[in-house]
Amino acid sequence: MTVPGPWYLVLAACLFGIGGAGVLVRRNILVMYMCIELMLNGVNLTFVTFSRMLDDLGGQASVFFVLVVAAAEVVVGLGIIVAIYRRRTGATADDVSSLKG
Amino acid sequence: MTPLAASAPLAKLALLATSGVANASDWAVYGVGTALAVAGALGVVSLRNPVHCALSLVTTLFGVALLFIDEGADFLAAVQVIVYAGAIVILFLFVIMLLGVDRKEAVTQGKLRSLVPLGIAVGIGIVVELLVLSRSSHWATGQKATSGALSGPGENVQKLGQTIFTRYLLPFEVTSALLVVAVVAAVVLVRRSSGPGPAQRQAAARQGLPQPAPSAQASAVPSAPAAAPAEVLAGAPAAEGERP
Numbered sequence: 655m656t657v658p659g660p661w662y663l664v665l666a667a668c669l670f671g672i673g674g675a676g677v678l679v680r681r682n683i684l685v686m687y688m689c690i691e692l693m694l695n696g697v698n699l700t701f702v703t704f705s706r707m708l709d710d711l712g713g714q715a716s717v718f719f720v721l722v723v724a725a726a727e728v729v730v731g732l733g734i735i736v737a738i739y740r741r742r743t744g745a746t747a748d749d750v751s752s753l754k755g
Numbered sequence: 756m757t758p759l760a761a762s763a764p765l766a767k768l769a770l771l772a773t774s775g776v777a778n779a780s781d782w783a784v785y786g787v788g789t790a791l792a793v794a795g796a797l798g799v800v801s802l803r804n805p806v807h808c809a810l811s812l813v814t815t816l817f818g819v820a821l822l823f824i825d826e827g828a829d830f831l832a833a834v835q836v837i838v839y840a841g842a843i844v845i846l847f848l849f850v851i852m853l854l855g856v857d858r859k860e861a862v863t864q865g866k867l868r869s870l871v872p873l874g875i876a877v878g879i880g881i882v883v884e885l886l887v888l889s890r891s892s893h894w895a896t897g898q899k900a901t902s903g904a905l906s907g908p909g910e911n912v913q914k915l916g917q918t919i920f921t922r923y924l925l926p927f928e929v930t931s932a933l934l935v936v937a938v939v940a941a942v943v944l945v946r947r948s949s950g951p952g953p954a955q956r957q958a959a960a961r962q963g964l965p966q967p968a969p970s971a972q973a974s975a976v977p978s979a980p981a982a983a984p985a986e987v988l989a990g991a992p993a994a995e996g997e998r999p
Contacts, residue, residue: 656778656825657782657825659894660889660894662785662822662826663894664886665789667881667882667886667889668793668796669792669793669796669819670881670885671879671882672793672796672797672799672800673799675800675874675875675879675881676800676878678873678874678877678878679874680800682805682856682860684805684808684851687847688809688812689800691839691843692796692815695819695839698819698831698835699819699822699823702822702823702826703826704895705828705905706827706905708897708898708899708900709899709906710899710900710903710904711900711902711904711905711914711915711918712901712918714828714830714831714905714915715915715918715919715922715923717831718831718834719923719926719927719930721831721834721835721839722933723933725838725843725937726933726934726936726937727937729937729938730937730940730944732846732847732941733944734944736854737944737945739856
């Protein structure tokens with residue numbers, strides 16, 4: 655008998671909450687991306703825990719796909735960040751408000 | 756190390772809370788993984804140097820991989836370390852070093868500084884909301900083993916592979932298309948335009964050199980303004996014809 659599932663769910667919720675607060679508080683675009691990765695990790699932990707609690711392989715398969723989507727997201731996002739920094743140095747998320755109506 | 760030292764009383768406390776329900780070693784692994792994950796997450800949010808944030812992210816990823824092993828997801832733990840800690844964080848560090856932003860900065864800056872407590876409150880609200888909703892629905896509901904049983908004979912890698920390549924074959928194939936799109940997007944976004952940039956064009960105007968036409972900018976030939984006379988002398992008809 656291993657550690658009961660709700661303990662993992664509490665930890666996953668804490669990771670998601672810390673990541674969400676980081677996205678809201680930090681203004682450096684790169685660090686905001688890292689906080690989004692934290693939120694994704696919390697969700698992955700939830701998937702794996704539900705997979706174990708319900709004895710279902712679908713949760714682990716979902717984590718597999720989340721990993722792939724996270725990799726693609728990071729590649730495109732970092733490309734956008736590099737393009738932004740090339741136009742203006744030291745840009746924060748507040749500076750990139752050119753599309754504001 | 757601080758996380759390891761902090762995890763020992765945590766594991767002991769957890770052991771006392773539900774003694775007899777689970778193995779002591781499982782609780783120890785859970786305690787160490789939790790301490791690593793939470794300490795790394797707090798570091799990502801609160802450290803001031805982006806490089807330190809990336810290294811804290813590695814700590815969190817290792818902690819989560821440890822918890823994956825504790826839950827029997829061996830393949831995902833390996834992929835977590837290889838893809839996340841090995842590839843994605845390295846990509847982050849590459850971009851940090853490429854852009855030269857590896858210096859200390861304020862955690863938050865600008866006119867939103869007064870809203871930081873609000874952001875932290877929203878984060879705590881997310882946690883409370885998730886816990887209340889999960890607790891009120893008895894943590895996990897639903898049918899068991901609809902897409903293949905996790906328990907039973909066989910290795911985790913084998914069963915996960917069989918599920919992905921049979922039941923989830925179409926999503927798996929769509930994933931390859933997604934990766935191709937991401938690679939093409941990264942190349943298009945980061946590639947410098949082959950023609951002279953605005954600064955080069957200004958310098959050329961100051962020197963009295965002819966301005967290259969827009970069609971020449973779009974072509975793949977790297978045409979620096981200084982190289983233009985040489986091309987004309989060499990008798991490159993295409994490049995000459997495109998110039999006004």
